[in-house]
Amino acid sequence: MLQKVAVVLMEDVAVFEFGVLCEVFGIDRTDDGVPLFDFKVCSTRPGEPLQTSSHSQVVAPYGLDELEDADLVALPATTWRDAYDERILDALRRAEKRGAILLTVCSGAFVLGAAGLLDGRNCATHWRYAKTFRDQFPDANLDADVLFVDDGNIITSAGTAAGIDACLHLVRRELGSAVATRIARRMVVPPQRDGGQRQFVDVPVPESSGESLQPVLDYMVDNLTIEHTVPELARRARMSDRTFARRFVAETGTTPLKWVTTQRVLHARTLLEQTKLGIEQIAAQSGFGTAALLRHHFRRVVGVPPQDYRRTFQTTA
Structure with a gap:
C-alpha cells in the first residue's frame, strides 16, 4: 500500500520537478476521495536552505532517516554531476533492498545510476541527457524515446512534465484509476498521455493561435461510442483539416484516432475495476463494439488482457 512518501532534495534541485511530487503526493485531497499520503521532504541538512537550479532556496524539514520506512522514495531533477553524497546513495540502496518503490523525475535518474541501482534495469531520463x-x-x-519507464519497484521519467505522467501512473498502479483520475482532474492534466519523448526531440514549436483543443477533447471523451473523423472534429474546432491535425498532435502528442482509442481503453479499465459488466457490454460502452477489438487494444495499452486486469484491480464488492 502506498502511504508514506519521502522526497530527497539536494543542492541544485529543480523547483518544477520538486513541485510535481508535491502536487501529486503532498496535497490533502481527502475531500475528493484521495488517500492522504504521509509526505516527508528530506535532505542531508534538514532545516537548512538548499540552493535550487532557479536561483532560489528550499528547506527540507526532515533527515534521511525518514527513508527507512517510506513506501515511495522520490527524487526530483537536479544538476547531474560525477559524484553524489554517499549518504544519499546508501539510503537509496537500503530502500531498494527492502522493497521500497523508487521514482525519479528527469535527471533524478542519474542519482539512482550513481547508486548502482539501474545496472541491468530499464530506465528513462530527459532525451538531452541520453x-x-x-x-x-x-x-x-x-x-x-518514452515518457517514463515502469521497471517494477523503480520508475524513471523523462523531462519535466513527464514526471506528472510517471507519478499518475504509479498512483493508478498502486491505488487504481479512480484515484489517479481524481488527482489528474484537480491538476487539470490528462490522466494518461499517449506518445513519447521522440516528439520533443529537436522539433520546432508549431505555430499556434493559443486556443486550446480541450473542448474538442471533452466532446470526444463524452462520446466514446461514436466514430470521430478528422473533418468532423476540425469543423467542431473551426479549423481546416490540416491545421486541426497539426494542432492535435502538438497538444496531445498523438493522432485523434490513437488518442480516442486510449481514452476508450481508460474507460474500459474503469468499468473493469468498478462494475460487474461483461466484456461484451464493456466493449460496447467504451466504444470498441466487440470484445475482440477491446482485448486487442486493451492488451496493447495496458499490457494484460481485460480479464487478467479485472482479477487484479476490481474493487466492486
Whole structure:
C-alpha cells in the first residue's frame, strides 16, 4: 500500500520537478476521495536552505532517516554531476533492498545510476541527457524515446512534465484509476498521455493561435461510442483539416484516432475495476463494439488482457 512518501532534495534541485511530487503526493485531497499520503521532504541538512537550479532556496524539514520506512522514495531533477553524497546513495540502496518503490523525475535518474541501482534495469531520463547518461552508466538499459519507464519497484521519467505522467501512473498502479483520475482532474492534466519523448526531440514549436483543443477533447471523451473523423472534429474546432491535425498532435502528442482509442481503453479499465459488466457490454460502452477489438487494444495499452486486469484491480464488492 502506498502511504508514506519521502522526497530527497539536494543542492541544485529543480523547483518544477520538486513541485510535481508535491502536487501529486503532498496535497490533502481527502475531500475528493484521495488517500492522504504521509509526505516527508528530506535532505542531508534538514532545516537548512538548499540552493535550487532557479536561483532560489528550499528547506527540507526532515533527515534521511525518514527513508527507512517510506513506501515511495522520490527524487526530483537536479544538476547531474560525477559524484553524489554517499549518504544519499546508501539510503537509496537500503530502500531498494527492502522493497521500497523508487521514482525519479528527469535527471533524478542519474542519482539512482550513481547508486548502482539501474545496472541491468530499464530506465528513462530527459532525451538531452541520453548520451551523458549512457556514458556514465553503460550497464543501464536507457530508453530515451518514452515518457517514463515502469521497471517494477523503480520508475524513471523523462523531462519535466513527464514526471506528472510517471507519478499518475504509479498512483493508478498502486491505488487504481479512480484515484489517479481524481488527482489528474484537480491538476487539470490528462490522466494518461499517449506518445513519447521522440516528439520533443529537436522539433520546432508549431505555430499556434493559443486556443486550446480541450473542448474538442471533452466532446470526444463524452462520446466514446461514436466514430470521430478528422473533418468532423476540425469543423467542431473551426479549423481546416490540416491545421486541426497539426494542432492535435502538438497538444496531445498523438493522432485523434490513437488518442480516442486510449481514452476508450481508460474507460474500459474503469468499468473493469468498478462494475460487474461483461466484456461484451464493456466493449460496447467504451466504444470498441466487440470484445475482440477491446482485448486487442486493451492488451496493447495496458499490457494484460481485460480479464487478467479485472482479477487484479476490481474493487466492486
